[in-house]
Amino acid sequence: MADGASSDAFVEFERVQKSYDGETLVVKDLNLSMPKGEFLTMLGPSGSGKTTCLMMLAGFETATHGDIRLDGTSINNIPPHKRGIGMVFQNYALFPHMTVAENLAFPLEVRGLGKSEREEKVQRALDMVQMGAFGGRRPAQLSGGQQQRIALARALVFEPELVLMDEPLGALDKQLREHMQFEITRLAHELGITTVYVTHDQTEALTMSDRVAVFDDGRIQQLAPPDVLYERPENSFVAQFIGENNTLEGVIKEIRGETCIVQLDDGEIIDANPVNVTEPGERTKVSIRPERVEYNMDRLQEGAHTLKAEVLEFVYMGDIFRTRLRVAGNEDFVIKTRNAPDQVRLKPGQQIEIGWLPQDCRALDA
Amino acid sequence: MAHAETDAQGRILAADGTPLKQSLQRALRAQKMRALLLIAPLLLFVVITFVMPIGDMLLRSVQNKAGTHYVPDLIPNVAEQIEDWDPASGELPPEEVFRAMVVDLQVAFDEKNHTQLGRRFNYESPGMDSLFRTSGRRVSGLDLETDGPFREALIDINDDWGDLEYWATIKANSGYYTNSFFLAAVDMERDSTGIAQKDPDQRIYRKLLVRTLWLSAVITFCTLLLGYPVAWLLADLPARKANLLLILVLLPFWTSLLVRTSSWKILLQQEGVINDFWVWLGFVERLSLINNQLGVVIAMTHILLPFMILPLYSVMKTIPPSYLRAAKSLGATNWTAFWRVYFPQTTAGIGAGGLLVFILAVGYFITPELVGGADGTFISNRIYFQFSAIGNWGLAAALGTIMLVVVLVLYYVYDRLVGIDNVKLG
Structure with missing residues (x-):
C-alpha cells in the first residue's frame, strides 16, 4: 500500500485542514493516499470529519489549507461538475421529477452524448444493477433498495474512475443492507473503480473495504486493512471503536521486547503486548477481544498470568454465548464462546479463572 | 379476510352479524359528529358572510329591480299591455299602453316610486330619469275618465313620451328578470333592432x-x-x-x-x-x-x-x-x-x-x-x-x-x- 506522496497514488490528501468558523478545525492535518482501484472506507463517529473529507474530495467544500490531488493534478480549484467523480448520496438524491431512465441519462446529456448512445449506456447501467425493466418508473414508485440500486447506477453510468459513497446504505433494513454491501463491492471490483466509502457502521467498513481509515477528532487514527484494524488496533480509540472490546486500566511495570507486565489498578498482574507504550510507570489501557479470552486453563501457555473472575450474566445468542464477568473491578468484561457441543455454559455466581495469550492483550495509551 | 363471514349479498359481516360497513359507520358516527360541531361556527360564519352575499350578488345581476321593487310590480298594467307591441314596426304603442302607463304612474307617484322607475330605465336610455321625474305630478293630475286619449295627453306633458326608443326600453325591461346588466357589462346594448355593440367611445x-x-x-x-x-x-x-x-x-x-x-x-x-x-x-x-x-x-x-x-x-x-x-x-x-x-x-x-x-x-x-x-x-x-x-x-x-x-x-x-x-x- 502506498503512503505519503508516492507517485502512483490516484487520490491524495496532503496536509489538508478544514475549518468552517475560523476557530475550530473539523479536519486536522489529513494525509491520505489511495492507489487506483482501491476500496477505501472512511469510518468514524458523527462529527469526526469523515463526511467533510468526502465533500472536499467531491468539491462541495473547499479545503482551508492543503492540497487534494486526483491522478496527480491538484483539484482544489476545479468546480465539482468538472471533476468527473461519481457520487452516491445518503438519501440517494434521485431527481423526483424525472423517470429512472431520465435520471440515468442526465449525466450523459450534460456531457453532450447523442440520444442512441445515451439510451444504450442507460440500459447497460440498469442491467448492471438488475433494474433493466424499471427505466420508465419514477423514483417514488421504487422501494428503498431499488432506489439505492438506481442511485448506484446513476453514479456509474458516465464511467467515472472515482466513486464516492456517503453512507449509501443507511436507510435500508439489515438484510437488504448486507445484500447491497456485497453487491457494491462486487461491482466496484468488477469495474475496477476507485471507491471512497463513508460510513459509521463498522461491520460495513470491515466487510467491504480493502483499507479502512478510522476517523476521530478530525484525524485519521489508523489506516489499515480490516484484519489489521481489528486484531492490531494502534490506539485505544480504534480498539474501542472497532468491534467489541474489554478494557482494563493499569500501570506498566516492565517492558521486555514483545511483552510487558502490567499491574492493574486493583493490584493484579497480567501479561500484555506493548503497542504504543514505551516507559515503565506509564499508565495504560489494556485491550482484549471477548473471543480471545480463555477460561480453559489447559489451553494457556506455561507460566501465563491469570485473573479471578465472577460470572454475572450468561446470554444465549444462538451461534455464540455471551458471558458478562466481573474482572479486576470491571463489571462489563465480556467473553464470547462458540456454541460447540462440548462448550461449557457458565452460570451466574460461578467463580472462574481467565487468561489469554500475551499477544492478544494489547497495552495501549491511556 | 379469507375466513370473514359474509351474508347473502356477499357483504362482509362483523362479529355480531351486522354488515361490516354499517358497523364501521356506527363506530365512526360520534367522531364525525364531534368534527362537525367543531367546524360549525366557522361554517355558519362563512355561509352568512360569504356564500349568501355571493348568492345575492349573482341574483342581483339578473333581477330587474327599481329600488327595492321589481319593475313589473311597479308597472303591472304596462307590462301586460306592451307585450303585444313590436318596436320594430316603427309605430308608437297603441292607446291601451299609454293608458296603462297613466294608471301605473299614478299609483307609483302616490307611493313615491316613480323616480326609482325613472332611474332604472335611465341606466338603459339616458334621459328617462328626468322624463319620469317631471311627468309624475302632472300625470297624477289626469282624470282616467275624462282626459283621454292618453297618448296625446302624455306627449303633451312631455314630448319624450313620443320617443320610440324609450318605449322600446320599457318593453325590453318590463320582466322580472333581465340580461341588460350583463349586456352593459360587456359594452353591449339593446336598441330597436336588437342587441348591438355600444358606440366605441362608450365601451369601457x-x-x-x-x-x-x-x-x-x-x-x-x-x-x-x-x-x-x-x-x-x-x-x-x-x-x-x-x-x-x-x-x-x-x-x-x-x-x-x-x-x-x-x-x-x-x-x-x-x-x-x-x-x-x-x-x-x-x-x-x-x-x-x-x-x-x-x-x-x-x-x-x-x-x-x-x-x-x-x-x-x-x-x-x-x-x-x-x-x-x-x-x-x-x-x-x-x-x-x-x-x-x-x-x-x-x-x-x-x-x-x-x-x-x-x-x-x-x-x-x-x-x-x-x-x-x-x-x-x-x-x-x-x-x-x-x-x-x-x-x-x-x-x-x-x-x-x-x-x-x-x-x-x-x-x-x-x-x-x-x-x-x-x-x-x-
Missing part, C-alpha cells in the same frame, strides 16, 4: 377587464421575479437567520395597506423622493411614476410580494440541497443544475404563489384607486363606482359575476394545465 368594461387581467399578470410575474431569489435564500439559510429574514418579509403585514400605498405616493410622485434623486443625478425630465399603470404595478408588486414568497419558501424548504449537489456531481453546470433539477421541483410553489397573487391582484381595489390615476384603475374600482356613486347595483353585480366567472375559468384552465394537486401552499 371590456377594456377594463382586459387591463385588470393584464396588469395582474404583470404584477404576478414581477413578484415571481423578485420573490424567487428571496425565497431561495430563505430556504438555504440556517433556521435562525431564515426566521429573522422571514419576519422582515412579513413586516409589511403589520402596517396598514392604506399607509403602505400612501407611502408609495410620497416616493413616486412628481416632486417625490425618487424623482428628486433622479433630478439630482443630472436628468432634466422628471419621470411620471404614479397615477398610471406603472405606479399600480410598482405598488402592488410590493404589497403582494409576501404572498409569492411564502408558498415558494415552504416548497423550497422541502427540497434537500443534495439534489443540486447530485446534479453537479453528475456534471451539470450551476445553471443546468438549477434549471433542470431545482426549478422543476419548485413549480408547485410557483403555481401556488402565482395563483394566490393573481387572484388577489384581480380583485384589488385600494391601491389602483389611490395610485392608478385614469389609466391604471381596475375593474373593481368601476364596480365600486357603479354601486356607490350611481347606485346601479345590477350592473355592479353583473360585473362582479363576470369577474367571478373569469377567475373560475382561469382556475379551471390552470387545473387542466398544471393540476391543482401540484399546488403546495405549505
Whole structure:
C-alpha cells in the first residue's frame, strides 16, 4: 500500500485542514493516499470529519489549507461538475421529477452524448444493477433498495474512475443492507473503480473495504486493512471503536521486547503486548477481544498470568454465548464462546479463572 | 379476510352479524359528529358572510329591480299591455299602453316610486330619469275618465313620451328578470333592432377587464421575479437567520395597506423622493411614476410580494440541497443544475404563489384607486363606482359575476394545465 506522496497514488490528501468558523478545525492535518482501484472506507463517529473529507474530495467544500490531488493534478480549484467523480448520496438524491431512465441519462446529456448512445449506456447501467425493466418508473414508485440500486447506477453510468459513497446504505433494513454491501463491492471490483466509502457502521467498513481509515477528532487514527484494524488496533480509540472490546486500566511495570507486565489498578498482574507504550510507570489501557479470552486453563501457555473472575450474566445468542464477568473491578468484561457441543455454559455466581495469550492483550495509551 | 363471514349479498359481516360497513359507520358516527360541531361556527360564519352575499350578488345581476321593487310590480298594467307591441314596426304603442302607463304612474307617484322607475330605465336610455321625474305630478293630475286619449295627453306633458326608443326600453325591461346588466357589462346594448355593440367611445368594461387581467399578470410575474431569489435564500439559510429574514418579509403585514400605498405616493410622485434623486443625478425630465399603470404595478408588486414568497419558501424548504449537489456531481453546470433539477421541483410553489397573487391582484381595489390615476384603475374600482356613486347595483353585480366567472375559468384552465394537486401552499 502506498503512503505519503508516492507517485502512483490516484487520490491524495496532503496536509489538508478544514475549518468552517475560523476557530475550530473539523479536519486536522489529513494525509491520505489511495492507489487506483482501491476500496477505501472512511469510518468514524458523527462529527469526526469523515463526511467533510468526502465533500472536499467531491468539491462541495473547499479545503482551508492543503492540497487534494486526483491522478496527480491538484483539484482544489476545479468546480465539482468538472471533476468527473461519481457520487452516491445518503438519501440517494434521485431527481423526483424525472423517470429512472431520465435520471440515468442526465449525466450523459450534460456531457453532450447523442440520444442512441445515451439510451444504450442507460440500459447497460440498469442491467448492471438488475433494474433493466424499471427505466420508465419514477423514483417514488421504487422501494428503498431499488432506489439505492438506481442511485448506484446513476453514479456509474458516465464511467467515472472515482466513486464516492456517503453512507449509501443507511436507510435500508439489515438484510437488504448486507445484500447491497456485497453487491457494491462486487461491482466496484468488477469495474475496477476507485471507491471512497463513508460510513459509521463498522461491520460495513470491515466487510467491504480493502483499507479502512478510522476517523476521530478530525484525524485519521489508523489506516489499515480490516484484519489489521481489528486484531492490531494502534490506539485505544480504534480498539474501542472497532468491534467489541474489554478494557482494563493499569500501570506498566516492565517492558521486555514483545511483552510487558502490567499491574492493574486493583493490584493484579497480567501479561500484555506493548503497542504504543514505551516507559515503565506509564499508565495504560489494556485491550482484549471477548473471543480471545480463555477460561480453559489447559489451553494457556506455561507460566501465563491469570485473573479471578465472577460470572454475572450468561446470554444465549444462538451461534455464540455471551458471558458478562466481573474482572479486576470491571463489571462489563465480556467473553464470547462458540456454541460447540462440548462448550461449557457458565452460570451466574460461578467463580472462574481467565487468561489469554500475551499477544492478544494489547497495552495501549491511556 | 379469507375466513370473514359474509351474508347473502356477499357483504362482509362483523362479529355480531351486522354488515361490516354499517358497523364501521356506527363506530365512526360520534367522531364525525364531534368534527362537525367543531367546524360549525366557522361554517355558519362563512355561509352568512360569504356564500349568501355571493348568492345575492349573482341574483342581483339578473333581477330587474327599481329600488327595492321589481319593475313589473311597479308597472303591472304596462307590462301586460306592451307585450303585444313590436318596436320594430316603427309605430308608437297603441292607446291601451299609454293608458296603462297613466294608471301605473299614478299609483307609483302616490307611493313615491316613480323616480326609482325613472332611474332604472335611465341606466338603459339616458334621459328617462328626468322624463319620469317631471311627468309624475302632472300625470297624477289626469282624470282616467275624462282626459283621454292618453297618448296625446302624455306627449303633451312631455314630448319624450313620443320617443320610440324609450318605449322600446320599457318593453325590453318590463320582466322580472333581465340580461341588460350583463349586456352593459360587456359594452353591449339593446336598441330597436336588437342587441348591438355600444358606440366605441362608450365601451369601457371590456377594456377594463382586459387591463385588470393584464396588469395582474404583470404584477404576478414581477413578484415571481423578485420573490424567487428571496425565497431561495430563505430556504438555504440556517433556521435562525431564515426566521429573522422571514419576519422582515412579513413586516409589511403589520402596517396598514392604506399607509403602505400612501407611502408609495410620497416616493413616486412628481416632486417625490425618487424623482428628486433622479433630478439630482443630472436628468432634466422628471419621470411620471404614479397615477398610471406603472405606479399600480410598482405598488402592488410590493404589497403582494409576501404572498409569492411564502408558498415558494415552504416548497423550497422541502427540497434537500443534495439534489443540486447530485446534479453537479453528475456534471451539470450551476445553471443546468438549477434549471433542470431545482426549478422543476419548485413549480408547485410557483403555481401556488402565482395563483394566490393573481387572484388577489384581480380583485384589488385600494391601491389602483389611490395610485392608478385614469389609466391604471381596475375593474373593481368601476364596480365600486357603479354601486356607490350611481347606485346601479345590477350592473355592479353583473360585473362582479363576470369577474367571478373569469377567475373560475382561469382556475379551471390552470387545473387542466398544471393540476391543482401540484399546488403546495405549505
